[in-house]
Amino acid sequence: MHKELTGRVAILMGAYNGERYLEEQLQSFLGQNYENWSLHVSDDGSSDRTRQLLSNFEHANARPVQVIDGPRKGFCQNFLSLLCNPDIDADYFCFSDQDDVWHADKLSRALGWLRAQPADVPALYCGRTHLVDDDGTSLGYSPLFTRAPSFSNALVQSIGGGNTMMMNRAAREVCQRAGAVDVVSHDWWVYIATTAVGGRVHYDAQPSLDYRQHGNNIVGSNMSWQARLERVKMLGRGRFKQWGAQHLRALQVLVPLMPSHNWAVLAAFERVHRGNLASRIIAFRKGKLYRQTALGNAGLLVATLFNKI
Structure with missing residues (x-):
């Protein structure tokens, strides 16, 4: 020990x-x-x-x-x-x-x-x-x-x-x-x-x-090309937008605990989620939203443009 x-x-x-x-x-x-x-x-x-x-x-x-x-x-x-x-x-x-x-x-x-x-x-x-x-x-x-x-x-x-x-x-x-x-x-x-x-x-x-990794896994590693293709399909079906809405609702009770810089990030994410094309693009940049890979960030930008977040 x-x-x-x-x-x-x-x-x-x-x-x-x-x-x-x-x-x-x-x-x-x-x-x-x-x-x-x-x-x-x-x-x-x-x-x-x-x-x-x-x-x-x-x-x-x-x-x-x-x-x-x-x-x-x-x-x-x-x-x-x-x-x-x-x-x-x-x-x-x-x-x-x-x-x-x-x-x-x-x-x-x-x-x-x-x-x-x-x-x-x-x-x-x-x-x-x-x-x-x-x-x-x-x-x-x-x-x-x-x-x-x-x-x-x-x-x-x-x-x-x-x-x-x-x-x-x-x-x-x-x-x-x-x-x-x-x-x-x-x-x-x-x-x-x-x-x-x-x-x-x-x-x-x-x-x-x-x-x-086996057939009964509820959530797998998400590293295969098949898993990546499935994420693209989910993006097209609006699944990520649904998840974004769930997170926005869940976060409301934590707003009083957030530092001010995160209020700005949350507000930007909400505009990306709900705004028109111009406001989504502006909010995307202001919120500095990012994923961990270049490919992931490219997909994130496309999702922002097509109102899928």
């Missing part, structure tokens, strides 16, 4: 019929070189042995496992219900999928950065992932993002998967204030909310988990 690191970590796992891979994930928790963690699981109506496996794990390892009935409204609400649950108390909070495998230093790497941040400043750690198939064979890595995280980026792109995320108490309190909002994904929302209020985000280029 890393004695220089302190603080209670709450692992927030969203579960649904996860028996096939769950045991391997649970064993990777036991393999962490940071031991001060607790496990909280929101089971969204599993009909397999998920709950039995969790009970077996608790009894075999003397590790308390809190299992909660999920809201049964999809993966996003399942995770947000855990994050906003006032009965779960810790100093740091991290999400976990039910089918990954954590590297031994996953918790300690995140804590190393988070502990260096002021406790009263919302802080979020996320990062890259190592992709594996059903059998654990390497498939490469998720895209490496190099531009700095910011609110101007968060409004138009999610850069860190929830399975890589850990946040401090201050960031969790921001999310609790917003509540279980109607958004497309919990991880994108946490990135938006943290940067909206002027919090700090660190994207780690070194992966700390094996992210399993």
Whole structure:
């Protein structure tokens, strides 16, 4: 255990019929070189042995496992219900999928950065992932993002998967204030909310988990050409515009917490979302909205011109 690191970590796992891979994930928790963690699981109506496996794990390892009935409204609400649950108390909070495998230093790497941040400043750690198939064979890595995280980026792109995320108490309190909002994904929302209020985000280029890619994945790595083509199709169908509307509604409760420069960014994004062509172009430049790649930025400009954000 890393004695220089302190603080209670709450692992927030969203579960649904996860028996096939769950045991391997649970064993990777036991393999962490940071031991001060607790496990909280929101089971969204599993009909397999998920709950039995969790009970077996608790009894075999003397590790308390809190299992909660999920809201049964999809993966996003399942995770947000855990994050906003006032009965779960810790100093740091991290999400976990039910089918990954954590590297031994996953918790300690995140804590190393988070502990260096002021406790009263919302802080979020996320990062890259190592992709594996059903059998654990390497498939490469998720895209490496190099531009700095910011609110101007968060409004138009999610850069860190929830399975890589850990946040401090201050960031969790921001999310609790917003509540279980109607958004497309919990991880994108946490990135938006943290940067909206002027919090700090660190994207780690070194992966700390094996992210399993299989047919049951709700959200995959988004790195294949097929995935990129699907994003173009979603853009044409207005899916991104729908998501933008959801984020604008969800952000209203956080406006009083935003620094003034982010008010300007939010106002610009709203004009890009709702304005006529001329006002969209002007607002796009004023808001300095950006994605992480040149191709992504080209697509963002096209989407702005055709009113698809």
